[in-house]
Amino acid sequence: xxxxxxPEALPGTxxxxxxxxGISRREFLKFCTSLAALLALPPSMASAVAEAISKARRQSVxxxxxxxxxxxxxxxxxxxxxxxxxxxxxxxxxxxxxxLQAASAxxxxxxxxxxxxxxxxxxxxxxxxxxxxGNPGFSTIAGxxxxxxxxxxxxxxxxxxxxxxxxxxxxxxxxxxxxxGAVAVGDIVKDKPIINVPGCPPIPVVMTGxxxxxxxxxxxxxLDELGRPKSFYGETIHDRCYRRPFYDQGxxxxxxxxxxxxxxxxxxxxxxxxxxxxxxxxTTKWNDGTSFPIQSGHGCIGCSEPNFWDAGPLYKALxxxxxxxxxxxxxxxxxxxxxxxxxxxxxxxxxxxxKTAHEKVTVQDLAREDK
Amino acid sequence: xxxxxxxxxxxxxxxxxxxxxxxxxxxxxxxxxxALGRKADLARPRTVSPGSGWRTMATRSLPxxxxxxxxxxTYIGGYVFHLGLLVTIFFFAPHVEFIRxxxxxxxxxxxxxxxxxxxxxxxxxxxxxxxxxxxxxxxRMLSGNGDYLAWALTLLPLxxxxxxYHHLLSEYTLMLALxxxxxxxLLALLPFTKLFHTxxxxxxxxYNGDISARKGVAS
Numbered sequence: 366x367x368x369x370x371x372p373e374a375l376p377g378t379x380x381x382x383x384x385x386x387g388i389s390r391r392e393f394l395k396f397c398t399s400l401a402a403l404l405a406l407p408p409s410m411a412s413a414v415a416e417a418i419s420k421a422r423r424q425s426v427x428x429x430x431x432x433x434x435x436x437x438x439x440x441x442x443x444x445x446x447x448x449x450x451x452x453x454x455x456x457x458x459x460x461x462x463x464x465l466q467a468a469s470a471x472x473x474x475x476x477x478x479x480x481x482x483x484x485x486x487x488x489x490x491x492x493x494x495x496x497x498x499g500n501p502g503f504s505t506i507a508g509x510x511x512x513x514x515x516x517x518x519x520x521x522x523x524x525x526x527x528x529x530x531x532x533x534x535x536x537x538x539x540x541x542x543x544x545x546g547a548v549a550v551g552d553i554v555k556d557k558p559i560i561n562v563p564g565c566p567p568i569p570v571v572m573t574g575x576x577x578x579x580x581x582x583x584x585x586x587x588l589d590e591l592g593r594p595k596s597f598y599g600e601t602i603h604d605r606c607y608r609r610p611f612y613d614q615g616x617x618x619x620x621x622x623x624x625x626x627x628x629x630x631x632x633x634x635x636x637x638x639x640x641x642x643x644x645x646x647x648t649t650k651w652n653d654g655t656s657f658p659i660q661s662g663h664g665c666i667g668c669s670e671p672n673f674w675d676a677g678p679l680y681k682a683l684x685x686x687x688x689x690x691x692x693x694x695x696x697x698x699x700x701x702x703x704x705x706x707x708x709x710x711x712x713x714x715x716x717x718x719x720k721t722a723h724e725k726v727t728v729q730d731l732a733r734e735d736k
Numbered sequence: 737x738x739x740x741x742x743x744x745x746x747x748x749x750x751x752x753x754x755x756x757x758x759x760x761x762x763x764x765x766x767x768x769x770x771a772l773g774r775k776a777d778l779a780r781p782r783t784v785s786p787g788s789g790w791r792t793m794a795t796r797s798l799p800x801x802x803x804x805x806x807x808x809x810t811y812i813g814g815y816v817f818h819l820g821l822l823v824t825i826f827f828f829a830p831h832v833e834f835i836r837x838x839x840x841x842x843x844x845x846x847x848x849x850x851x852x853x854x855x856x857x858x859x860x861x862x863x864x865x866x867x868x869x870x871x872x873x874x875x876r877m878l879s880g881n882g883d884y885l886a887w888a889l890t891l892l893p894l895x896x897x898x899x900x901y902h903h904l905l906s907e908y909t910l911m912l913a914l915x916x917x918x919x920x921x922l923l924a925l926l927p928f929t930k931l932f933h934t935x936x937x938x939x940x941x942x943y944n945g946d947i948s949a950r951k952g953v954a955s
Contacts, residue, residue, distance in 0.1 A: 373812045379843070431789070447850075473955060485803060510926055531893070534738075550803070556780065589737065601908060604903075612829075612848065613848045613849060613850060614846065614847050615829050615844065615845040615846055615847045617845075623799060628780055632827070633829070633833075634833055639745065640908060640912075641739075641909040641912065667740070670738070670740045671738040671741065672738065672740060672741050672744070672910075673740065674827065675742050675744065676741075676744045677741070677744055677747055677757055682830065682833040682834075682837070683747075683912075684753070684831065684833050684834045685747070685832030685833055685834055685837040686747055686748070686751045686834070686838070687744060687747040687748035687751070687754065688748050688749075688752060689751060689752045689755050689837075689838065691838065691839070691840075693752060693755070693756060693938060694755060694756065694759045694838065695757070696756070697756035697758075697759040697760040697763075698759050698763045699759045700756075700762065701759060701760035701761065701763025701764040701767065702764075702767055704760065704764045705763065705766075705767025705771065706764075706767070706769050708764065708767075709767065709768060709771035709772075712771070712772065714769070
């Protein structure tokens, strides 16, 4: 694909823009077919997707970064270069993004305000990072607290995409003891449709896929009860894992470098959280479908699930107790013995008392009874 | 509270309390049983039969002669259920990991489909045994609330485990949490219900065998 140069004047529709950049229809249709597959749409929808995208106007996107590590942005930048996926960036007008925009200081903030004004009610708001409620000063941009900027920018948004586990569920900043009082986007904004795209970071094509869905259909994709698109988060890593047959056969790696690990056996016993993690890593994979953590030999840490950081040790099997220790059981056993001593003392006292209170029945007693 | 949070609680505090109640309860009850004591038997044994108690522990566990004529449902159902439960608890790989983490003892697990089949057999046996208990006048008369409680406490972990494994009825994480809660409930109540026979069974069999031998009916 040809290197995209920023045009002098932005084309009206995506189709015009693509034509201007010399991207053939065949190339575009191929892209739409893979996009349709990614969005779990039937192949016949590919041409409809192409039609919708080429006629769509470039979607204004405002990307806000709060308490985050820029991993999500790092991830999404891996999705486009040098593949056809950088079309996604041509489909949207990324009007505000700290890391990627050239403007700085007041000019940057002006870009956000301008986009909000020009596309009121139509722009897509992408948020990565959690929002600290403990103290507004914990995280600010141009002197504006994260909370205030989110509330202000969310007002005119058509929809919000909470990218990354921090924005979707609070993520690592929210992990115990949550020193900043971090919350997710959904904890603050209640009146806008929110698409949660969790992951630490999320899979690049999942992020771009969600944006493409919005662009194609003008609506948000079908979501599960945690607000995640079902097409990407509908199944667990475990159920789609290529090592799953080993789990069923009871073949497990016992350490990261044993013979079983080299044979590619299941990593369940090494703490893999694949069975309780809903994400598309095992199917879409990372780095252009090269691999994913389990394929690289490490268990899934469940990074796309709410509160994954506090969900027990990363290297303890899912079926192991989180915090029970043999010492705890020893204490319980000692308590059992102590209680046993007390009950035995009570039993024996009762027995002794019964023995003392026992009156022998004599013949005279029986005779008296007769009277 | 998300499903994962619920699972973390089920694997964490809830399980800790259940395990502690189970251990304390089992130790307490065993202590109580042994501390009851027996009066010294001053009579001379009628037969000298060393090891009769130990033999009885084995012989009473094997199928008795004529069991199919006497009460096939109870005997076959009982064996199928106990065998299925035993294999499910001790040979399903995640369960082995659970035991290993608590005791340091571990062994290889069996293939999941085999354990699955035996768990289904155990559940079916439980169902049949309950139906038999309700239909048989003698069994019904002998049954109290404690029996039905023990039945439910045993079925729940099997059922929730099966549903979780097969992703049925509810989302996996939630069902796994429910499975752990039901296992916790079973552990916590085991020492204080008829399920304590898990521990007292072989003690009483040994005692019966030994005392019978002293009275002249050694096994």
